[in-house]
Amino acid sequence: MDGHVDGNSLAGTLSEYLRFEPTTAVARCIACGDIGPVGEAMVYGGDQGRVVRCRRCDAVLLSIVPTTEGTRLQLRGVAWLQIP
Numbered sequence: 001m002d003g004h005v006d007g008n009s010l011a012g013t014l015s016e017y018l019r020f021e022p023t024t025a026v027a028r029c030i031a032c033g034d035i036g037p038v039g040e041a042m043v044y045g046g047d048q049g050r051v052v053r054c055r056r057c058d059a060v061l062l063s064i065v066p067t068t069e070g071t072r073l074q075l076r077g078v079a080w081l082q083i084p
């Protein structure tokens, strides 16, 4: 008995936390440790996809790529997001 439940148990909790204004969230850059509002990061690209880079070290924090099946949000450069 390992005591876990499946991800469906997060339905209420996750939907509560994912309803926030992302630009006011505070992110920590994995590469340099900078901590700051997403709204102060540097954004490149346009309709084909966007890359958001750290304001201090230029590392990729996250990317947003539209596909035919949905939008892919990759947060590979974010250690954590603090939701206000």
Ligand SMILES: [Zn+2]
Pocket: 029, 030, 031, 032, 033, 034, 054, 055, 056, 057, 058, 059
């Ligand atoms: Zn950085």
